[in-house]
Amino acid sequence: MFFLFVLASADFISDINLLWGDERAKVSENGQLLQLSLDYTSGAGFQSKEEYLFGVIDMKIKVVPGNCAGTVTAYYLISEGDAHDEIDFEFLGNVTGEPYTLHTNVYTQGKGDREQQFRLWFDPRDDFHTYSILWNPQQILFSVDGIPIRVFRNAEGLGVPFPKSQPMRLYSSLWCADDWATRGGRVKIDWSNAPFMASYQGFQTDACVWLDGISSCSTTKGSWWDQSLDSEGVIKLKMVQEKYMIYNYCTDFNRFPQEFPPECALKP
Numbered sequence: 707m708f709f710l711f712v713l714a715s716a717d718f719i720s721d722i723n724l725l726w727g728d729e730r731a732k733v734s735e736n737g738q739l740l741q742l743s744l745d746y747t748s749g750a751g752f753q754s755k756e757e758y759l760f761g762v763i764d765m766k767i768k769v770v771p772g773n774c775a776g777t778v779t780a781y782y783l784i785s786e787g788d789a790h791d792e793i794d795f796e797f798l799g800n801v802t803g804e805p806y807t808l809h810t811n812v813y814t815q816g817k818g819d820r821e822q823q824f825r826l827w828f829d830p831r832d833d834f835h836t837y838s839i840l841w842n843p844q845q846i847l848f849s850v851d852g853i854p855i856r857v858f859r860n861a862e863g864l865g866v867p868f869p870k871s872q873p874m875r876l877y878s879s880l881w882c883a884d885d886w887a888t889r890g891g892r893v894k895i896d897w898s899n900a901p902f903m904a905s906y907q908g909f910q911t912d913a914c915v916w917l918d919g920i921s922s923c924s925t926t927k928g929s930w931w932d933q934s935l936d937s938e939g940v941i942k943l944k945m946v947q948e949k950y951m952i953y954n955y956c957t958d959f960n961r962f963p964q965e966f967p968p969e970c971a972l973k974p
């Protein structure tokens with residue numbers, strides 16, 4: 707662990723709205739477990755009741771097990787409107803025995819195209835793992851089980867907008883994306899394995915809650931507010947990226963033959 711924060715535990719009854727998919731989104735164990743399922747008719751999704759403008763958010767997720775090529779489990783923060791900000795984790799399913807891809811992206815002012823993808827050091831189908839977002843004015847840090855996998859630094863100095871003025875809500879959904887998710891759409895969902903299910907536990911936040919234009923952090927802020935990776939964290943991040951990153955927009959010459967996006971010049 708590079709940061710140890712005491713996060714308030716939230717629960718899926720008081721802090722989450724089941725958004726779509728009817729009975730395919732369900733909460734049990736006194737609000738401690740949430741499950742989304744996907745069948746031929748529909749997927750399902752939920753959203754946080756609160757909107758946040760900066761914070762640390764942890765969620766334990768166990769992605770769709772078994773033969774689930776073509777499913778996408780998305781877990782993300784997003785603001786409203788056209789020039790939206792967004793911080794994405796997406797789990798792209800695969801056939802039994804083949805690895806999942808963890809896809810990440812960051813949108814600022816409506817512009818994304820900042821994909822980084824990973825093959826995790828474990829199979830996310832086997833168990834719950836903690837996926838965390840630490841979002842403060844300096845950076846967005848993605849971590850898995852407390853290990854940093856990606857940093858999106860504030861590059862306003864280089865002319866890149868940073869998400870800092872639009873509150874975001876947390877969403878997660880499970881749906882069928884067999885048109886693109888698995889091998890560019892060549893592997894279709896095998897519906898004989900439905901319903902597919904993703905499970906969530908351990909929802910915890912220490913965030914600035916935005917309500918009627920006022921941030922709960924205007925008076926007190928958590929210690930995460932001005933944290934960035936320490937040197938040990940940077941070493942760990944580099945190691946993870948060397949071993950587990952399978953795609954990085956910042957090194958994709960085909961896509962950016964002239965020059966890479968400005969934020970790519972920043973070191974973590």
Ligand SMILES: *[C@@H]1O[C@H](CO)[C@@H](O)[C@H](O)[C@H]1NC(C)=O
Pocket residue numbers: 798799800801804805806807887888889
């Ligand atoms: C599924 O597994 C194959 C074979 O290992 C791999 O090439 C492909 O990228 C995987 N698909 C996803 C969505 O990760």
